[in-house]
């Protein structure tokens with residue numbers, strides 16, 4: 001039996017962003033990437049239009065909580081002539097890469113062959129350079145480490161095996177962000193009744209801590225009538241990010257409130273954006289709630305790390 005820990009507190013003003021806030025008609029706003037840009041928090045939101053196709057649009061706020069300003073036009077859209085993304089672009093994770101003086105956006109491009117991983121680069125969230133598809137279908141939930149390890153960029157991603165239907169986390173390496181090495185296994189779904197037994201996928205860009213790479217992931221449990229998406233955390237070895245050092249046994253956030261329980265897809269918390277404020281040590285985790293809105297939960301980074309380090313070492 002494990003103690004349940006309440007490390008994350010939901011923002012009282014949740015949901016932070018909804019379709020009603022958008023400057024043009026849309027169905028839903030969810031699964032946002034997040035970045036600190038100058039004094040502002042930028043969310044790159046997945047917006048599903050009223051055809052059912054998703055694009056990515058920027059919202060900005062001075063405190064990351066209130067007074068969001070939403071761009072009148074998307075930053076990244078589908079291309080109806082491109083079979084890799086003619087069904088839209090989804091679920092961005094945003095990574096600050098100091099070496100490039102830019103942010104790398106890893107997102108799902110969706111087309112008739114299935115979801116695949118695409119990368120784009122931006123210096124200001126006004127213009128983007130597209131690097132294109134880097135992982136073929138079916139693959140998604142890509143998240144880039146903020147710096148090279150042993151001279152190589154590291155991208156977590158989640159290929160799905162048609163044969164076994166397994167959906168686990170792997171990583172690939174690259175020197176130029178374009179050609180990537182054969183995937184190496186990182187972390188597997190648990191089994192049986194566990195909350196993360198069916199599918200897992202990495203969430204926001206990792207934070208580098210003295211104890212390892214701190215990463216949030218989502219885990220899925222299939223029930224008879226629904227699937228439940230919840231949130232866990234792992235610490236990965238700084239020098240060898242295929243090694244999981246700590247993994248939370250229990251979920252740290254699961255659907256509980258009405259906006260998480262009821263929506264286009266019920267019972268979903270899907271974490272895609274995280275920022276750390278070094279002054280307050282606050283971690284702000286932005287997530288999609290029930291595939292309909294954007295919500296926020298915050299925690300104290302030191303408390304999260306203390307909790308993780310109190311867990312058994314996964315390597316022993």
Ligand code: BMA
Nearest residue numbers: 031090091265268270288291
């Ligand atoms: C996943 C992704 C997410 C979505 C989630 C719950 O597979 O498609 O975009 O939020 O399912 O529907």
